Amino acid sequence: MTISFQDRVAIVTGAGGGLGRAYALELARRGAKVVVNDLGASRDGTGTSDAAQQVVDEIKAAGGMAMADGSSVTEYDQMQAMVARAKSEWGSVDILINNAGILRDKTFAKMEPSDFELVVQVHLMGAANATKAVWETMREQAYGRILMTASSTGLYGNFGQTNYGAAKLALAGFTKSLYLEGAKYNIRVNTLAPTAGTRMTEDLFPPEAFKLFAPENVVPAALFLVSEDAPSNAIVAAGAGVVAAAYVTLTPGVALPEGERTPEGVAAAWSQITSREGEIVPNSGAEQGAMALKALQASGLVT
Numbered sequence: 001m002t003i004s005f006q007d008r009v010a011i012v013t014g015a016g017g018g019l020g021r022a023y024a025l026e027l028a029r030r031g032a033k034v035v036v037n038d039l040g041a042s043r044d045g046t047g048t049s050d051a052a053q054q055v056v057d058e059i060k061a062a063g064g065m066a067m068a069d070g071s072s073v074t075e076y077d078q079m080q081a082m083v084a085r086a087k088s089e090w091g092s093v094d095i096l097i098n099n100a101g102i103l104r105d106k107t108f109a110k111m112e113p114s115d116f117e118l119v120v121q122v123h124l125m126g127a128a129n130a131t132k133a134v135w136e137t138m139r140e141q142a143y144g145r146i147l148m149t150a151s152s153t154g155l156y157g158n159f160g161q162t163n164y165g166a167a168k169l170a171l172a173g174f175t176k177s178l179y180l181e182g183a184k185y186n187i188r189v190n191t192l193a194p195t196a197g198t199r200m201t202e203d204l205f206p207p208e209a210f211k212l213f214a215p216e217n218v219v220p221a222a223l224f225l226v227s228e229d230a231p232s233n234a235i236v237a238a239g240a241g242v243v244a245a246a247y248v249t250l251t252p253g254v255a256l257p258e259g260e261r262t263p264e265g266v267a268a269a270w271s272q273i274t275s276r277e278g279e280i281v282p283n284s285g286a287e288q289g290a291m292a293l294k295a296l297q298a299s300g301l302v303t
């Protein structure tokens, strides 16, 4: 089966370098018309450059179709203007990859609230702004594929990245509610936690690993997740050609009898509460609520 993006219109934010550039090049090679969004900022989010135009030039030189957009994902009106331009030029927007990102790494003790806020602004609000700008179009045309970019830091944590981790896990949370709202309009929403050797990670990887973790090795997972047959509500980790799925699981839990609904009762049942035997993956928050009822019924505490 060949996955084609022929006649699809895709927006990739932060596509002036690193992972976004690799997504944009391959989407275009497979037939998509690509909006290459990038402010051209440095790693900490300061400054601007013509990075987006350079990627557009590369795509065009390879025979693809692309337009550059130098706006910032933090500005909702600029995201609206970007979508309007794509629609007037190419008629629709079918795919959105929210990929733009910055770093302001510091221990929490040394982090200024402004460093926390800016990282949340770019990653979380940036994705919300771009998604809001395409949402009505995708609903109207009953087709949309949206990918959020989370991170292993968001899913599992990393020293010195509290701001980044908070923003990144929030994107998985954004996916988990948005996919429910998009389902009846054939809008599928997924989350990708990539690992790649880019300028964002250049001081973390030794040179041999940097090559192994080339952005091109994340592209297959990203493109599958925005393809026609994409799943919805998946959290996928991808790097160095290894693709895995991550889940937010729930243990069966313990139904505390009336007299034991105390902090001491929780302490006494702690090992059973945290036992992963029989854990499940709820498909919505409502399903978690239903699980609690089930646990009460199973224990005979309610009928």
Ligand code: NAD
Binding pocket: 013, 014, 015, 016, 017, 018, 019, 020, 037, 038, 039, 040, 041, 042, 043, 045, 051, 071, 072, 073, 074, 098, 099, 100, 101, 102, 122, 126, 149, 150, 151, 152, 193, 194, 195, 196, 197, 198, 199, 200, 201
């Ligand atoms: P990168 O720095 O090469 O790419 C990020 C791009 O976003 C840059 O080109 C930058 O100019 C752009 N950008 C920054 N602020 C912007 C704004 N306000 N508006 C528009 N564009 C803006 O780094 P990358 O590694 O390719 O990262 C891509 C995404 O993947 C990021 O969201 C990052 O957090 C995430 N990620 C990367 C890794 C990794 O291992 N490289 C791991 C986990 C998550």
